[in-house]
Amino acid sequence: MTRMHSTTFEDLRARLLTELTDAATAPRYAGLGLADFGLTGTGQAAPASPGSIAALEGLAVLLNEPVVVAAAPVYQDVPVSTVEGYMRLRTHIARLTRWVAATPLDQDDANNGPRDFAAELLDMMAGGNVGVFQTSVPAKRAAILGAFGSLAALGAGGFSAQSIADLEAMTIAPSTPPETAPHRWQWVIDGLSGVPGPPGQRGLPGPPNVADVDLLAELLA
Amino acid sequence: MTAVPVLLNTGARTVVGDAFSGDLPADFFMTLSGLAAGAARVSEQFDLNIGPPGPMIHRVWVRLQWAATPAADAVAEVYWCDWDNNASWPGGQLPTSDTGYASGSAGVSKAKSLPMIGVIQAETAAVGPFSRWFDVTTWSRYGSLMIVNRAAVALATNNDIHRIIIEPKWIEGQ
Numbered sequence: 183m184t185r186m187h188s189t190t191f192e193d194l195r196a197r198l199l200t201e202l203t204d205a206a207t208a209p210r211y212a213g214l215g216l217a218d219f220g221l222t223g224t225g226q227a228a229p230a231s232p233g234s235i236a237a238l239e240g241l242a243v244l245l246n247e248p249v250v251v252a253a254a255p256v257y258q259d260v261p262v263s264t265v266e267g268y269m270r271l272r273t274h275i276a277r278l279t280r281w282v283a284a285t286p287l288d289q290d291d292a293n294n295g296p297r298d299f300a301a302e303l304l305d306m307m308a309g310g311n312v313g314v315f316q317t318s319v320p321a322k323r324a325a326i327l328g329a330f331g332s333l334a335a336l337g338a339g340g341f342s343a344q345s346i347a348d349l350e351a352m353t354i355a356p357s358t359p360p361e362t363a364p365h366r367w368q369w370v371i372d373g374l375s376g377v378p379g380p381p382g383q384r385g386l387p388g389p390p391n392v393a394d395v396d397l398l399a400e401l402l403a
Numbered sequence: 404m405t406a407v408p409v410l411l412n413t414g415a416r417t418v419v420g421d422a423f424s425g426d427l428p429a430d431f432f433m434t435l436s437g438l439a440a441g442a443a444r445v446s447e448q449f450d451l452n453i454g455p456p457g458p459m460i461h462r463v464w465v466r467l468q469w470a471a472t473p474a475a476d477a478v479a480e481v482y483w484c485d486w487d488n489n490a491s492w493p494g495g496q497l498p499t500s501d502t503g504y505a506s507g508s509a510g511v512s513k514a515k516s517l518p519m520i521g522v523i524q525a526e527t528a529a530v531g532p533f534s535r536w537f538d539v540t541t542w543s544r545y546g547s548l549m550i551v552n553r554a555a556v557a558l559a560t561n562n563d564i565h566r567i568i569i570e571p572k573w574i575e576g577q
Contacts, residue, residue: 363507364439364440364441364442364505364506364507365439367439368439368442368503368505368506368508369505369508371503371505372503372504372505372508372510373498373502373503373504373508373510374502374503375498375499375500375501375502376432376447376500376501376502377500378447378448378499378500379447381450384430384431384432384447385431385432385447385500385501386432386500386501387432387434387447387500387501388434388500388501388502388503389434389503390434390436390437391434391435391436391437391438391439391442391444391503391557391558392436392437392439392557392560
């Protein structure tokens with residue numbers, strides 16, 4: 183095994199422990215706890231076992247493979263006509279019209295909000311000046327989906343949880359393909375140096391470019 | 404004056420190449436084994452020893468191999484750094500010992516401030532090894548190399564296949 187200077191070795195160990203326990207990166211190693219790596223959490227090494235060796239092998243693979251990063255969803259505006267088409271195809275317009283007619287307006291009635299929203303929605307679709315639901319704005323998206331959700335909660339117009347999921351899907355722009363980020367070991371060793379030797383003499387190397395089981399076992403012991 | 408080639412030991416172990424040892428000050432480290440796609444490595448600072456007055460020409464031989472087949476024309480870039488100790492100049496910003504930088508990191512960007520002496524390029528879609536020489540004129544006794552693997556695959560995990568030899572070429576010896 184590569185002989186690193188103890189300073190390099192300790193720096194590397196600290197980086198690795200941060201990598202394994204940091205909230206941002208630890209989920210990648212969710213199936214493996216510190217105990218799986220032969221650590222007790224008290225600075226004392228737990229006895230090596232076949233299980234811990236298998237865990238180290240799994241860890242080495244995770245550290246050395248590129249990370250696939252799913253792109254964050256991008257919200258888009260949805261034309262009213264798109265929603266209208268969706269609602270007409272599922273007879274929501276007809277059913278919502280009946281529900282509005284059958285639901286009396288009452289000062290104390292909890293249904294008033296959804297009823298008013300339904301009435302506005304039907305008006306909007308009967309022809310008006312509103313062209314799009316501005317669901318590209320997160321706050322507006324939440325309000326609009328919330329209003330549809332209030333209809334679904336009452337079962338008004340035949341809206342269901344599935345309807346809301348379908349409407350939500352309309353607000354998400356076609357996804358960009360996931361990207362590949364450098365494997366995490368690269369970040370564990372990023373910028374870590376070896377130690378220069380005295381003048382005229384060779385120094386000691388920095389951390390290796392690839393994590394291997396032997397090195398991990400030594401680092402985590 | 405005897406030419407004193409410097410063998411850059413690119414493996415993880417300390418090996419002195421007898422064929423090149425002569426009276427060279429020392430071999431120097433650069434861990435290239437398994438260098439990831441997009442990642443960079445800076446060599447240990449090397450000592451070219453005291454040369455004649457005036458510039459010295461060094462021939463730098465580099466041989467690299469990839470771990471898997473890269474696209475044809477994929478490259479690893481080779482940069483040279485003459486050393487100074489002023490932190491506002493490139494040499495002062497490089498570490499003096501063998502150091503790795505992650506793909507996309509600020510460390511890899513240090514290459515932008517260094518002169519590229521050339522690239523090792525995959526002649527075909529094959530792992531290699533591919534090799535070439537570069538001639539470097541320098542006034543400095545100390546130097547470093549930086550290699551950035553721009554291919555989409557890592558360099559071979561191998562301590563022996565990657566080799567760098569820096570060989571002085573005295574003007575009067577040409």
